Amino acid sequence: MRTQKRLGKGLEDISSVFLGSSKSPDAEKPFQPVQKDNYRQIPSRRICIIGIDNQSYQDFYLIYYLANTLSQLGIRIAIVDLNDNLLMTKYLKQSRSIKVGSSQFSSNIFDNRIGVKFIAFDRNIYDNETNIPKNDQLITELIEIESKADLLLLHTDVPSFYTLIPKLKQSVRDFLITHPPEKNKLINSYKTIKNIYWNIPQAKIGMIVSSVNYFYEMDISYKKISHAVRKYLKRDIFKYGFLFRISEKNHSTELNSQDMDSNWVDCLSNIAQNIIFRLKSDQVGIPQDSFFKRMLSLQK
């Protein structure tokens, strides 16, 4: 039997959720679909995950499993792919575990078997200035998804992030940056942090070191970045955890966590716990505006 690990101080291991163990009470609890009229009174939280290692499948794994886990813990999740080329959507659609076509707008909104919504935010369709007329039903569906969701998990790569700054500025406060322990990626990560603080001074930024081979790589990476952020930007960043490198043999498009390395699962579990902890502990400063209304320029 696999021993339960404690990776975060004082946080319980919930890795059984990732492994889909039948012994886990959380995993047994079936996902309860939200009633049609059960709209939220408070705005959904948004976390924007920025992948420094552009379009890495490791990031897609992270987001997919993170969303599944949080969903199984009762948090209503919607994943929004904000990448210019929608690579995450293309990648996730390859998996058989995702039901394509559950929505009326099958090419843009789809969900998986436990009810996590996936939204491919194709800016060519939504952009105000394009000649393509706005689809009112599609917009209504997006706003409805947001009103029911507890958390919007946004994903973007760095180039897309820079173009989205004016819109994210008004609607997102929590950012998570993932980067591998490589010097140039670290510099790029620091530059992204600097640009976030420059544009969104109220932002709260967390860091995940991905593709780690040895534990010390995470430690040195975090120390480097946090030291530079403190020294030059006079700010702090939050440590969310790290992810071991997914070996090629485990990298499949089936997205089956049963085959994943247990260390990787533990890392993911730790990150999920930190997110839950942050969501529960920090309720101030949440933008009240609708994320999609901002993105669609329906709200100024």
Next chain:
Amino acid sequence: MTVIYHKAPITLQKLREIIFNNPSSIKQDFGILDSDLEIEDDQIDILGIDKLGAAVIIKIDKTADSDSFISAINQVLWLKKSSELINRLYVDKRIHFELRTQLIMISSSFSKKIILAAQQFHDIDIQYIEYTYLQNRNQDAIIFETIFQNKDKSSQKTIMEEDLKRKIILAQKQETSVQKPKIVISNNSRQPKIISLTAEEIAEFDNFDEELKKSRQFET
């Protein structure tokens, strides 16, 4: 050794970057709440809050004339008018609007007219800071000099040379070796500002590979 500098021009963007990265050089115990805040027909360059909770507006211009002064006063009035909205927007740090709003104008020169005009305002703390940008082959520097403030009732006129508050920021000349990310600008969004890194910031990461190597040797 005496370091020789020459006066040089500076772009507004770079000036703003310096101020943003060194807010304490403008004002002690001052926190930035937002930048480029769009308001009715205008834009607040930097909105901040001091340690007592008073609102601070910073207006940055190449040269400060009557127009920029009127614009700054309008910004202060807008802020007072929109106190409820502001406190709803920035719930982290609540601005106490009962305290006097502080207006800091930063420019390379100030016209006599606006110095005289500022003396007539008694319910806004107005401070004029003149900047001088200097350069040599290896380094650049900026001097911030308070040339006027109406905070003390005793000092309603321009303060004298010996009382000038001088602050100098020295920085390595910017050498950006990081490749700029691709920028795709959608038609309807304002062009985002991408802030580059200074050579000093990049140098922070210089020994990263060595540290990794050392740790690897230690592990094995």
